[in-house]
Amino acid sequence: MQRPTGVVLIAALYIISAVFMVLVALGAFFFGGLLMTHAAAWGVPVGGRFAGGIGAFIGVIVLVFAALALVVAIGLIGLKNWARVVAMVLSVLGAIGGLLSLLPLMMHFAMFLVFWALVRIAINVLIVWYLNQTTVKQAFGA
Numbered sequence: 001m002q003r004p005t006g007v008v009l010i011a012a013l014y015i016i017s018a019v020f021m022v023l024v025a026l027g028a029f030f031f032g033g034l035l036m037t038h039a040a041a042w043g044v045p046v047g048g049r050f051a052g053g054i055g056a057f058i059g060v061i062v063l064v065f066a067a068l069a070l071v072v073a074i075g076l077i078g079l080k081n082w083a084r085v086v087a088m089v090l091s092v093l094g095a096i097g098g099l100l101s102l103l104p105l106m107m108h109f110a111m112f113l114v115f116w117a118l119v120r121i122a123i124n125v126l127i128v129w130y131l132n133q134t135t136v137k138q139a140f141g142a
Contacts, residue, residue, distance in 0.1 A: 006130050014073035021066035028059035081140045095124035
C-alpha cells in the first residue's frame with residue numbers, strides 16, 4: 001500500500017520539531033556554560049555553577065526528546081505501527097499541554113499566546129484523528 005500523504009506531513013512535523021529541539025538544547029548548553037563562566041569570573045561559589053548544571057541538564061533532556069521525535073518520524077516514514085501509536089500518545093500529551101498552557105492565560109490574557117495554544121491543540125487533535133482513520137490504520141497494518 002502507498003504511504004499516505006498525511007503520514008509524510010506528520011513525519012515532517014516531527015523532523016522539524018527535532019531540529020528545533022536540537023537548537024534549544026544547544027542554547028541551553030551555551031547559556032549554561034556562559035553562566036558557569038561568569039560565576040567563576042565573579043567568584044560566585046555555588047549559584048552560577050548550579051545554574052550552569054541546570055542548563056546542561058535541560059540540554060540533555062531536550063536532546064533525548066529530539067532523538068525520540070526523530071525516531072518516531074523515521075518509524076512513521078517506514079509505516080511502523082509502533083510509531084503511529086507513539087505519535088498518537090505524544091499528540092495527546094501535546095494537546096493536554098496546550099490546554100494547561102491556557103490556564104495562566106485566564107489571568108493575563110495575551111491574544112497571541114491564546115491563539116498559539118489553540119493552534120497547538122488543534123494540530124495535536126488532528127494528528128490523533130488522522131492516525132485513527134481506517135485507511136491510515138490499514139497502511140500501518142493495524
